[in-house]
Amino acid sequence: MINDNDVIETLDELETFLRLIEMGGLGLNNVEGVALATNNTNGRPFVAVLDDKQKLVLGRWVTQDVFENGKDMVRYGTKKPH
Structure with a gap:
């Protein structure tokens, strides 16, 4: 579930x-992780929110710059207080 305008x-x-x-x-329910990925069809990068069975719950397209430079943020979290 990815909105092309988002x-x-x-x-x-x-x-x-x-x-x-x-x-x-x-x-969202059963969120277990977040990953940066690329669409198999067109190679477009996105951030994927995954459930406990590693299925896509929500996705948002990202620019190539965010894809390349946001890996540590996705991997380790935002590190800011909530």
């Missing part, structure tokens, strides 16, 4: 999105 364009936007996920602010 693109994360900056690291600040990625941080905000990750904090929403960490705090449960989007009302």
